[in-house]
Amino acid sequence: MNSSISNTYGDDDGEASKSTIIGPLNFNQDSSTDPPTSLVNERTVPCMFCSNIYDFHSTDNGSDQYLAHLYLIHRLVVADVKEIACLPSYCYYWKEKFTHDPVEKYCSSMLLNQLPDGTSSPNEKYFLLSDIEPLDYEVRQRLRREKLDLVLTRHQFERTDRRFNRGCLYCRDYRAETRPEYISHLYTKHFLLLGKPEHLVFVDELIEIVQDKLNRLICLFCEKLFKDRPTLKEHMRKKGHKRINPDNHYYDRFFLVNYRLKQKPEYVPIAQRKEESRVFASDSESDSDWSDWNGEEQTTTCLFCMHAEANIDSLKQHMVAKHKFNFDQTVTDLSFYQRVKIVNFIRRQMHIRKCIACGDQCQDYESLLKHLEDLDHFRLDKEASAWDQPEYFFPTYEDDQFLCHLEEVDNERDELSQEEGSVVISESVNASINLDAESLSLENFKL
Ligand SMILES: [Zn+2]
Numbered sequence: 001m002n003s004s005i006s007n008t009y010g011d012d013d014g015e016a017s018k019s020t021i022i023g024p025l026n027f028n029q030d031s032s033t034d035p036p037t038s039l040v041n042e043r044t045v046p047c048m049f050c051s052n053i054y055d056f057h058s059t060d061n062g063s064d065q066y067l068a069h070l071y072l073i074h075r076l077v078v079a080d081v082k083e084i085a086c087l088p089s090y091c092y093y094w095k096e097k098f099t100h101d102p103v104e105k106y107c108s109s110m111l112l113n114q115l116p117d118g119t120s121s122p123n124e125k126y127f128l129l130s131d132i133e134p135l136d137y138e139v140r141q142r143l144r145r146e147k148l149d150l151v152l153t154r155h156q157f158e159r160t161d162r163r164f165n166r167g168c169l170y171c172r173d174y175r176a177e178t179r180p181e182y183i184s185h186l187y188t189k190h191f192l193l194l195g196k197p198e199h200l201v202f203v204d205e206l207i208e209i210v211q212d213k214l215n216r217l218i219c220l221f222c223e224k225l226f227k228d229r230p231t232l233k234e235h236m237r238k239k240g241h242k243r244i245n246p247d248n249h250y251y252d253r254f255f256l257v258n259y260r261l262k263q264k265p266e267y268v269p270i271a272q273r274k275e276e277s278r279v280f281a282s283d284s285e286s287d288s289d290w291s292d293w294n295g296e297e298q299t300t301t302c303l304f305c306m307h308a309e310a311n312i313d314s315l316k317q318h319m320v321a322k323h324k325f326n327f328d329q330t331v332t333d334l335s336f337y338q339r340v341k342i343v344n345f346i347r348r349q350m351h352i353r354k355c356i357a358c359g360d361q362c363q364d365y366e367s368l369l370k371h372l373e374d375l376d377h378f379r380l381d382k383e384a385s386a387w388d389q390p391e392y393f394f395p396t397y398e399d400d401q402f403l404c405h406l407e408e409v410d411n412e413r414d415e416l417s418q419e420e421g422s423v424v425i426s427e428s429v430n431a432s433i434n435l436d437a438e439s440l441s442l443e444n445f446k447l
């Protein structure tokens with residue numbers, strides 16, 4: 001990108017760069033033509049609001065610390081954060097915006113009766129940054145595309161670049177000219193399997209990490225610590241642990257497959273949810289205006305299908321009969337806010353066509369339903385970390401009647417649920433969005 005800019009400054013620059021190619025090897029020139037490995041500096045990502053700095057490449061989860069800080073200190077939650085192609089770039093983008101504009105301009109807000117640490121406290125305000133905001137939708141789409149471009153360019157470069165020239169992790173005299181040779185050597189000579197060279201990207205960093213793990217006497221596969229090098233080598237050989245741990249998502253970034261444009265075919269930005277939720281919830285009364293409705297008559301829609309009932313108990317029975325999902329049983333012993341999170345989580349997953357149990361991405365509603373039925377996945381993951389996230393305080397759909405019935409859980413109606421008698425007050429989520437601005441920006445942003 002830089003080179004094309006400099007070329008526009010006239011022939012002089014063109015001549016200069018030409019002469020460096022035929023002239024003596026110029027190291028500066030060489031390194032500047034290498035395609036970059038990231039869109040922005042991911043080592044020092046600044047907080048969107050304060051001067052804190054985070055290293056997103058650190059092995060102790062710099063990005064998790066960043067997100068926790070946003071929530072605990074600034075009361076801000078980023079929706080669908082795992083779907084963001086390049087979180088550091090996203091953070092830079094929003095930091096820039098928030099230096100000029102107040103949070104309220106771009107975020108939905110909500111009052112909860114608790115502090116970020118869970119201590120109860122009335123009317124505490126929280127913010128959600130999501131693609132309901134047109135600028136957010138645009139930046140997410142743009143990052144997805146830019147990241148893929150970058151990764152493909154980098155991958156192409158790494159497959160053919162002959163200046164790699166790196167010594168083997170194990171043997172003294174071997175040096176590889178290219179990255180594919182190096183990876184193949186590790187496998188054929190030392191049985192160390194990092195992946196097929198054609199599937200890998202950011203190979204230099206991957207090798208650095210592998211080397212660092214081995215230097216720290218940590219097994220690549222089971223990640224246990226050993227007392228010395230020979231014991232570690234013996235362990236990895238005997239146990240067949242000479243490959244990287246597939247469950248460690250830190251390695252995801254090194255596999256090309258993880259950058260596929262997960263263009264959900266049915267992807268709908270949240271801005272359209274309001275519309276959809278009406279359709280979704282009004283089934284039989286599709287033409288009626290909500291303003292005519294009497295609070296009493298409002299129906300609640302099933303968490304998994306279009307079925308709606310006026311009576312919450314009938315709906316819960318429907319969910320047991322039709323989907324083998326017992327809501328009351330699922331949420332026994334959970335606090336009011338945890339129930340809120342579970343409902344919003346299930347709604348969200350169903351909306352983006354992801355399994356509520358295993359998180360698998362499905363193509364459309366029908367295949368998701370088939371997945372849930374075939375695998376018996378109408379249940380929550382045992383790991384509460386999937387749904388117990390602050391972003392699920394925020395409703396997925398406006399006017400979600402299910403959220404009004406969370407204090408009436410059968411098995412404990414008589415027990416004291418008084419102290420949990422807190423109410424989620426949703427400030428009109430869409431209020432701040434200027435519809436003109438929305439259509440304008442979406443128009444300007446055709447992919
Ligand atoms: Zn901060």
Ligand SMILES: [Zn+2]
Nearest residue numbers: 168170171174
């Ligand atoms: Zn070797």
Ligand SMILES: [Zn+2]
Nearest residue numbers: 219221222241
């Ligand atoms: Zn091991």
Ligand SMILES: [Zn+2]
Nearest residue numbers: 302304305307
């Ligand atoms: Zn249903």
Ligand SMILES: [Zn+2]
Nearest residue numbers: 355357358377
């Ligand atoms: Zn599943």
